Amino acid sequence: MRRYAIALMRDRVAADDLVHDVVVRALDKLHLWREGTNMRTWLFTIMHNLHANEVRRRSRMLDTVPLDAAPPRAELAGQEAAVEWSELASALGTLSVVHRQVLLLVGLEGMTYAEAAGVLDMPVGTVMSRL
Amino acid sequence: MSEDRISDSELSALVDGELDAGRQAANESWLADNSEDAQRVARYRSQNAGLHALYDDVLHEDLPPRIASALAPRRRAGVPAWAAMAAAVTLFVAGMAGGWIVRGEAPSPAAGQQVASAPPIDTQELMVRASMVHFVNSSDELRTTSTGRAAELGDYLADRMGKPVRVPRLDTFGYRLLGGRVLPDTDGPAAQFVFSDDQGRKVSLYVRSEQANGVDITYALADDLSMFYWNDAEHSYALVTRLDDEAGREALLDAAKAVHRQLSE
Numbered sequence: 001m002r003r004y005a006i007a008l009m010r011d012r013v014a015a016d017d018l019v020h021d022v023v024v025r026a027l028d029k030l031h032l033w034r035e036g037t038n039m040r041t042w043l044f045t046i047m048h049n050l051h052a053n054e055v056r057r058r059s060r061m062l063d064t065v066p067l068d069a070a071p072p073r074a075e076l077a078g079q080e081a082a083v084e085w086s087e088l089a090s091a092l093g094t095l096s097v098v099h100r101q102v103l104l105l106v107g108l109e110g111m112t113y114a115e116a117a118g119v120l121d122m123p124v125g126t127v128m129s130r131l
Numbered sequence: 132m133s134e135d136r137i138s139d140s141e142l143s144a145l146v147d148g149e150l151d152a153g154r155q156a157a158n159e160s161w162l163a164d165n166s167e168d169a170q171r172v173a174r175y176r177s178q179n180a181g182l183h184a185l186y187d188d189v190l191h192e193d194l195p196p197r198i199a200s201a202l203a204p205r206r207r208a209g210v211p212a213w214a215a216m217a218a219a220v221t222l223f224v225a226g227m228a229g230g231w232i233v234r235g236e237a238p239s240p241a242a243g244q245q246v247a248s249a250p251p252i253d254t255q256e257l258m259v260r261a262s263m264v265h266f267v268n269s270s271d272e273l274r275t276t277s278t279g280r281a282a283e284l285g286d287y288l289a290d291r292m293g294k295p296v297r298v299p300r301l302d303t304f305g306y307r308l309l310g311g312r313v314l315p316d317t318d319g320p321a322a323q324f325v326f327s328d329d330q331g332r333k334v335s336l337y338v339r340s341e342q343a344n345g346v347d348i349t350y351a352l353a354d355d356l357s358m359f360y361w362n363d364a365e366h367s368y369a370l371v372t373r374l375d376d377e378a379g380r381e382a383l384l385d386a387a388k389a390v391h392r393q394l395s396e
Binding site: 002003006007016019020023024027085088089103104106107108112113128129131 | 140143144147148149178179181182183184185186187189190192194195197198201
């Protein structure tokens with residue numbers, strides 16, 4: 001969850017705030033989780049909803065989302081690869097939030113298109129078109 | 132292949148493992164002869180690898196204290212704290228959805244032990260705990276035992292659990308007892324026994340104190356771990372391993388029945 005939140009928000013403090021809120025909410029709503037369903041996608045759905053609320057709240061105030069707060073971490077990689085990855089990180093930043101969400105859920109978190117669609121509450125076709 | 136070129140969405144689906152085996156194979160043979168599309172696939176794959184390179188470090192960090200304390204076990208009615216821990220590791224507990232229940236094959240541990248006021252067995256908490264500690268590998272915490280010294284291990288565990296502990300054996304199934312450890316649990320200490328076969332495949336048995344209505348030996352899947360669980364008047368048990376096939380499940384069931392028999396003798 002922290003990996004996705006950090007990649008999505010590009011701000012570690014904000015990401016940890018979000019994960020903290022997800023944990024608190026999930027504990028509170030644990031009785032709503034149905035045994036036999038995927039707890040991981042359930043948690044990501046909670047995170048998506050909280051994040052969407054937060055984005056709405058912020059857009060009503062001022063847009064203060066830092067766009068390049070998360071430094072790329074690729075120390076172990078060769079120089080060339082590190083450059084490429086930091087380009088990837090900045091390219092991610094230029095995507096819309098929805099694009100970034102889809103790309104990260106599938107490419108980073110390894111979710112199926114159907115799982116990502118469930119988390120983001122959108123049709124599977126939309127997920128595919130965003131990739 | 133009849134198409135002249137694979138669409139972007141088809142290539143994405145290929146990279147993301149969304150295609151059925153037939154389309155996957157057809158596309159792969161197409162890629163073998165079409166270097167341009169093969170390069171696009173390689174580029175998609177390296178993007179995904181790049182995402183992991185950029186962000187996987189966080190997986191090895193300690194949780195920030197704020198989040199860790201939000202997850203700290205606490206006793207609240209109806210909310211098993213370890214289910215919350217499951218949330219932290221995003222464990223996929225498939226539960227009984229894909230499972231099946233073995234009835235009539237094993238002696239019902241619940242017979243004569245039903246207590247009207249006892250809650251149902253907390254399968255969620257049992258499964259989460261048993262599967263999480265299955266991966267605990269540090270051998271210094273594991274009280275190892277050599278062949279024929281199981282009684283010593285029993286004494287060691289009994290000492291720490293404050294009650295007699297039987298040590299189950301799975302030698303007839305090809306699994307040697309490596310040792311056991313005591314772990315904290317909500318209702319007092321729990322015990323874990325670790326077994327291994329010649330190839331190093333691991334089976335573990337988790338025993339936690341829990342007074343609940345009885346369940347027969349039941350199959351469950353937690354992420355990619357398989358387990359059979361059951362309970363008696365004072366404990367619930369989960370025998371856990373990673374299975375490759377149906378035959379493995381049958382063997383695990385036989386092992387679970389054997390453990391059940393040994394512990395209820």
